[in-house]
Ligand SMILES: [Zn+2]
């Protein structure tokens with residue numbers, strides 16, 4: 001499918017990232033834009049920010065009464081590690097395909113059966129979408145399930161909180177020798193007998 005090119009001017013991003021789907025021609029429209037690091041609003045999530053401008057390409061086309069978003073996002077993100085909570089950089093290059101439907105699925109199954117299986121379906125109530133929201137949710141969806149600064153990240157000590165990648169603490173050693181641990185060991189061995 002061929003898409004026409006549309007230039008987005010991001011001087012007023014809040015207004016111009018809103019796309020009226022009724023204006024999308026049959027062959028579709030291409031939206032190409034670059035998001036500068038200050039576009040990202042840190043919402044205390046795993047994405048701490050952008051390390052470089054993020055390039056976005058989205059083609060919106062029609063599929064019957066629905067719309068298909070074909071997109072590509074590339075850039076470098078600053079992520080928070082799940083284990084040590086420290087920041088690290090993640091090179092992102094992801095593609096996505098999303099179907100926007102104005103109606104509930106069950107009303108016309110046949111139309112959906114013709115579409116590819118890997119398509120995610122999102123329901124919309126208005127003929128308008130915000131590309132800001134599309135990019136924001138796709139950034140989250142593109143992240144791996146476990147976010148680690150390195151595969152063998154040692155994380156934080158659960159007792160004293162030091163970053164075990166950089167420092168050592170004595171918490172584990174102390175625990176092994178504490179009277180409580182001795183008691184626990186005894187109880188564990190008794191339980192094993194029962
Ligand atoms: Zn880490």
Ligand SMILES: [Zn+2]
Nearest residue numbers: 157160169171
């Ligand atoms: Zn510790």
